[in-house]
Amino acid sequence: RLAAPKEFLKMAGIHVTGNFHESPECVVSLTRNGETASFAAVPYLNEGDILSHVSLEGEVERHQRYREAVKKIYRECMSAMPDEGIRILMGHFFIQGIEGSGSERIITVGDTQPIRTGDLPEGADYIALGHLHRPQQIKGNGCQIVYPGSPIPINFKEAEYEKNVFMIDTDGTGTCSVDAIPVPVFRELVRVEGTLDEVLTAASFGNWKDKYVEVRVRLEKPEVGTGDRIRHAFDSRGGRVLVVESVLSGREDGESISASDIKSRSPAEMFKDFYNKKYGDTPGDELDELLKTFNELIELSNGQESEP
Incomplete structure (x- = not known):
């Protein structure tokens, strides 16, 4: 989706990397007032896009290959940058030890954290990462690693902490200051x-x-x-x-319905049993009305399935 208007946006000075193909394609260098800043705008690295298939490979081995592939991509990006100037790496992944907000999609590989700080190359002045909605900073290989987070709350789980944007001041010599600027709250x-x-x-x-x-x-x-x-x-x-x-209050989830129950019992019977387990005893007239509505929905669904 992001890659579709890529060439059009470039005319406005907006550089987009929507899909990963080759590492050098991710590098964007901008010169302003005689100063050059290079960015490795690496998108989310899908496992299937950067790893070849290996039959009967275990999760540990695949996870290690993924890490090695990521390290190689960032080394190639660093090599494609000019020797002089500011170097900024960007990425979209979890790093071991960070804390999510509970609203992010899980994108880990093999149920483990896919990347460690040591997997990222030395020589960068600043590393900006995405996917996490909670702002946080991590110690890296001689430079700041920052998850700026989402600028606005995505859901109510994120209402408990402040949203920020980050202003970076660096001269390309390894010195980098990071200042968090709170985002105003217009709707609490x-x-x-x-x-x-x-x-x-x-x-x-x-x-x-x-x-x-x-x-x-x-x-x-x-x-x-x-x-x-x-x-x-x-x-x-x-x-x-x-x-x-x-x-x-005081209601626990009922037991799972077995395959034999599904075969031997009607949908109405399973609905009634589920409802009683979840909500307790219900007056007969209320439950009868619910069952009537449930059966009407079943009949409506069956009628739609039988239509050509």
């Missing part, structure tokens, strides 16, 4: 948790103007209209509820 993300009464009380007495809210409400049993009541309570105080998650 807030998480609220409690019983229904506690949540409604918080909504009634809090200042929710121009805030986005995620609510986790604890219930003794399912209650129709809970989400609407919560949204209305916060709306009346200027807030906007984006997520309502209901959690039933």
